[in-house]
Amino acid sequence: MKFYIRIILKLLLVTTILNQFDKIQAQTWGIGASAIYNLQTESFGGGLRVEFPMGNFSIAPQVAYYPAFNKINEYYLxxxxxQNLFHIRSWTFYLLLHGGxxxxxxxxxxxxxxxxxxxxxxxxxxxxxxxxxFRPFLEYRYNLKWKETNLQLGFMYFFNCKNNKRHFGGGGRRTRSGSCNAYD
Known part of the structure; x- marks a missing residue:
C-alpha cells in the first residue's frame, strides 16, 4: 500500500509542476553547468541544470557529481x-530551496x-x-542532513533570449543593455 501512495504522490507532484509550464515563456528556459566546492569535505564536483523561470519564481532540475579523487564520491539528482528577492542593476538575488x-x-x-x-x-x-x-551565477547552499556548506559557481545560457542593442547618436557610440525579456 505504501508503494501505491508514493506513486500517487509522485504523480501529483509531476502533474502540479507540468501544470505550471503554461506560465513559462518560450524565450526564458536555459541550460547550464557549475563547479561545486564543499567546504566541510574539501571536495570538488561538477553540476548540470536546466532552469524554467516563471516570473519571479524558477524551477531548476539539477544533477551533480563529486568524482572519486575526493574524500566523498557521490552524486545528486x-x-x-x-524565488527572486530583489534586483540591483543587471543582477538578481534569489532564495533557493533544493530537495534531492x-x-x-x-x-x-x-x-x-x-x-x-x-x-x-x-x-x-x-x-x-x-x-x-548568458548568466553567470554564484550560490551558497547549506545541506540540512549532512550539515555541510557548498558553493556553486557556474553559468546558464537562455535560449531564444535576445540581448537588445541600443544605439545612441553622436560619434557612433553604442551600448548593450542586454536584459532578458523575462525580467524587463
Whole structure:
C-alpha cells in the first residue's frame, strides 16, 4: 500500500509542476553547468541544470557529481526552487530551496553511523545571477542532513533570449543593455 501512495504522490507532484509550464515563456528556459566546492569535505564536483523561470519564481532540475579523487564520491539528482528577492542593476538575488536524492558511492569508508548509499537531502541557500541571456551565477547552499556548506559557481545560457542593442547618436557610440525579456 505504501508503494501505491508514493506513486500517487509522485504523480501529483509531476502533474502540479507540468501544470505550471503554461506560465513559462518560450524565450526564458536555459541550460547550464557549475563547479561545486564543499567546504566541510574539501571536495570538488561538477553540476548540470536546466532552469524554467516563471516570473519571479524558477524551477531548476539539477544533477551533480563529486568524482572519486575526493574524500566523498557521490552524486545528486534533485530539484531546486528559486524565488527572486530583489534586483540591483543587471543582477538578481534569489532564495533557493533544493530537495534531492544522494547516491553516496564510497559510504563504507565513513565512520558515521547513519552512512548509507541511498539518501534524501534538503538544502537552503542564496544565489546571485545576471539578467542577461548568458548568466553567470554564484550560490551558497547549506545541506540540512549532512550539515555541510557548498558553493556553486557556474553559468546558464537562455535560449531564444535576445540581448537588445541600443544605439545612441553622436560619434557612433553604442551600448548593450542586454536584459532578458523575462525580467524587463
Amino acid at each position: 534533485g530539484l531546486s526552487l528559486h 536524492y544522494n547516491g553516496w558511492i564510497n559510504y563504507t569508508i565513513s565512520h558515521m553511523e547513519n552512512a548509507k548509499y541511498s539518501n534524501w537531502d534538503f538544502e537552503g541557500g542564496l544565489g546571485v545571477k545576471t539578467n542577461r541571456c
